[in-house]
Amino acid sequence: MLATIKAKWAVTVSAELTAKLGNNMTVETPPHRTTNAKYGVYRLKVTGESYMLHQNCTTSTKHKVVSYSPLKVGWFMWES
Numbered sequence: 001m002l003a004t005i006k007a008k009w010a011v012t013v014s015a016e017l018t019a020k021l022g023n024n025m026t027v028e029t030p031p032h033r034t035t036n037a038k039y040g041v042y043r044l045k046v047t048g049e050s051y052m053l054h055q056n057c058t059t060s061t062k063h064k065v066v067s068y069s070p071l072k073v074g075w076f077m078w079e080s
Contacts, residue, residue, distance in 0.1 A: 015070050025075055037077045044071040 018041070029035040046067045052060040 018073070025077075027077065029079070033079045035077065035079050037075055039075050041073050042071050042076070043068045 023039070025037060025039075027035050027037075046069070048065055048067070049062045050065045051062045054060070
């Protein structure tokens, strides 16, 4: 998650990354190989559990949660 939140009230947390068009990249590709590239916003996947902690120290049923947050903007390149 982007932040750890401990409160009695609902709180919203957000983050944003933007990928801009118009950039370019130059690479040297060896003979008999292919260079592949993707440009964009890459995100981090975080898994965990969600539950309520009650005043008497008991917890509610746990539920699996998945969260995605922006990680970086850039190139992903590989050769095949």
